[in-house]
Amino acid sequence: MKLTLLVWRQAGPGAPGKMVPYAVDDVSPDMSFLEVLDVINERLIARGEEPIVFDSDCREGICGMCGLVVNGVAHGPEHATTVCQLHMRHFRDGETITVEPWRARAFPPHKDLMVDRSALDRIIAAGGYVSVNVGGAPEANSLPVAREVAEAAMDSAACIGCGACVAACKNASAVLFVGAKIRHLALLPQGEPERARRAAAMVAQMDAEGFGNCSNEGECEAVCPKEIRMLNIAKLRSEYARALWRGGK
Amino acid sequence: MYERITGEDPYRVPMRIYPAIHYTMGGLWVDYDLMSTIPGLFVLGEANFSDHGANRLGASALMQGLADGYFIAPTTLAGYLAGTPLPKVDVEAGEFNEAEQAVTARIERLLAVNGRRTARSFHRELGRLLWDKVGMARNEAGLREALGRVPALREEFWQNVSVPGRATDINQALEYAGRVADYLEFAELLARDALERRESCGGHFREEYQTPENEARRDDERFAHVAAWEYTGDGREPIRHVEPLTFEYVQPSQRSYK
Numbered sequence: 001m002k003l004t005l006l007v008w009r010q011a012g013p014g015a016p017g018k019m020v021p022y023a024v025d026d027v028s029p030d031m032s033f034l035e036v037l038d039v040i041n042e043r044l045i046a047r048g049e050e051p052i053v054f055d056s057d058c059r060e061g062i063c064g065m066c067g068l069v070v071n072g073v074a075h076g077p078e079h080a081t082t083v084c085q086l087h088m089r090h091f092r093d094g095e096t097i098t099v100e101p102w103r104a105r106a107f108p109p110h111k112d113l114m115v116d117r118s119a120l121d122r123i124i125a126a127g128g129y130v131s132v133n134v135g136g137a138p139e140a141n142s143l144p145v146a147r148e149v150a151e152a153a154m155d156s157a158a159c160i161g162c163g164a165c166v167a168a169c170k171n172a173s174a175v176l177f178v179g180a181k182i183r184h185l186a187l188l189p190q191g192e193p194e195r196a197r198r199a200a201a202m203v204a205q206m207d208a209e210g211f212g213n214c215s216n217e218g219e220c221e222a223v224c225p226k227e228i229r230m231l232n233i234a235k236l237r238s239e240y241a242r243a244l245w246r247g248g249k
Numbered sequence: 250m251y252e253r254i255t256g257e258d259p260y261r262v263p264m265r266i267y268p269a270i271h272y273t274m275g276g277l278w279v280d281y282d283l284m285s286t287i288p289g290l291f292v293l294g295e296a297n298f299s300d301h302g303a304n305r306l307g308a309s310a311l312m313q314g315l316a317d318g319y320f321i322a323p324t325t326l327a328g329y330l331a332g333t334p335l336p337k338v339d340v341e342a343g344e345f346n347e348a349e350q351a352v353t354a355r356i357e358r359l360l361a362v363n364g365r366r367t368a369r370s371f372h373r374e375l376g377r378l379l380w381d382k383v384g385m386a387r388n389e390a391g392l393r394e395a396l397g398r399v400p401a402l403r404e405e406f407w408q409n410v411s412v413p414g415r416a417t418d419i420n421q422a423l424e425y426a427g428r429v430a431d432y433l434e435f436a437e438l439l440a441r442d443a444l445e446r447r448e449s450c451g452g453h454f455r456e457e458y459q460t461p462e463n464e465a466r467r468d469d470e471r472f473a474h475v476a477a478w479e480y481t482g483d484g485r486e487p488i489r490h491v492e493p494l495t496f497e498y499v500q501p502s503q504r505s506y507k
């Protein structure tokens with residue numbers, strides 16, 4: 001396949017960026033999107049130019065490191081698919097494809113297609129965990145979890161934290177991400193003791209990071225590679241209301 | 250998942266499957282508390298050598314991560330922290346300076362080579378060599394060949410790698426080149442270890458050591474042990490240490506897929 005990639009290049013946080021075209025005329029339809037970027041980068045390095053910076057790690061859709069806006073859609077055109085699992089057979093020969101980074105106030109740019117998503121980490125650090133004491137592990141059978149509950153919690157836990165929901169949202173809101181984390185732990189007995197404090201702290205951190213508010217656009221659910229549903233947002237709201245009612249304790 | 254990657258519906262087109270290596274099995278040596286040879290450096294899960302020996306696949310690595318993290322580290326780490334004086338250290342410490350200088354020197358060296366080949370092309374060549382000669386089925390001649398070719402490739406890497414950009418901002422090409430430099434060292438150890446182990450064991454099949462039915466043939470007389478290699482410095486032969494494996498309740502047996 002012959003393709004032209006129109007890629008956002010930006011030397012650093014303060015530098016101006018621009019779209020730069022890269023033509024590749026030997027793309028195999030079986031390549032993944034990131035492999036095409038690899039090929040372009042190999043050629044750039046061979047010419048002594050700086051390669052395009054982008055994040056990736058597992059390249060099998062499970063880690064959440066990759067994230068590109070492809071033709072205006074976070075993670076590209078395929079439903080429930082991370083950009084590392086997006087294959088070129090879904091594009092037309094001769095097509096020009098635009099490639100941009102996640103854009104959100106809370107995700108300041110690093111370089112080219114790489115942005116700083118540590119705001120999501122700080123939200124997790126504010127409460128997205130279960131505190132445990134060191135020492136012997138508790139007896140697992142003393143904490144029974146009904147199957148439906150475990151399944152529901154797992155549906156939320158499937159979030160890989162890539163930030164596509166933020167990138168797709170016109171408000172750059174992180175409620176789908178935060179909702180998934182809150183719901184995951186709120187459903188399980190292990191999360192119960194810190195449930196109110198967690199919801200209050202995570203929402204406070206989310207606001208402090210500069211993410212926007214939710215106006216129920218649903219763009220987040222549409223692009224989520226893990227099909228995290230908007231009911232997680234509803235759960236975030238009810239958990240947050242419950243936390244306020246209890247004074248965040 | 251298969252359909253997503255291949256574009257073929259496995260309900261209609263037969264799946265194309267071939268065996269591949271997805272683990273190198275070993276890991277860093279640790280003691281019973283999971284502490285490495287560096288005091289205070291604990292190594293958990295699949296990064297350490299323990300538990301799984303010559304056959305560690307995906308789920309068992311996950312299990313080891315959970316077991317180490319849930320049952321062992323909470324006890325041994327706490328014990329270490331409680332029983333060890335930990336004076337404040339800062340970046341003025343001699344060891345810090347030494348380490349920083351070593352890292353900086355290596356980075357500068359990588360950037361200064363200014364050669365004609367990308368790190369990825371070295372990575373690919375090394376991968377191909379390991380795949381062919383230190384793969385799932387290996388033999389003495391192939392391992393010796395690999396042991397001859399890896400140092401030559403490493404030599405070429407340091408003469409001819411091309412790493413663009415600077416060290417002062419995000420430079421993924423530099424990061425990648427640093428990793429490939431590490432692989433070039435580790436690959437040699439991998440081949441050396443495989444050569445020394447004159448038996449077929451777990452996921453490692455030495456073609457010379459097989460049963461008449463082509464199953465892996467172990468040699469428990471001589472090889473029922475863990476081999477731990479001690480690094481002795483750049484360009485120096487590592488030392489092979491042996492930790493015998495003793496089985497009290499379950500005896501090792503021949504694995505059969507029939």
Ligand code: FES
Nearest residue numbers: 057059064066084
């Ligand atoms: S690289 Fe891990 S999800 Fe894409």
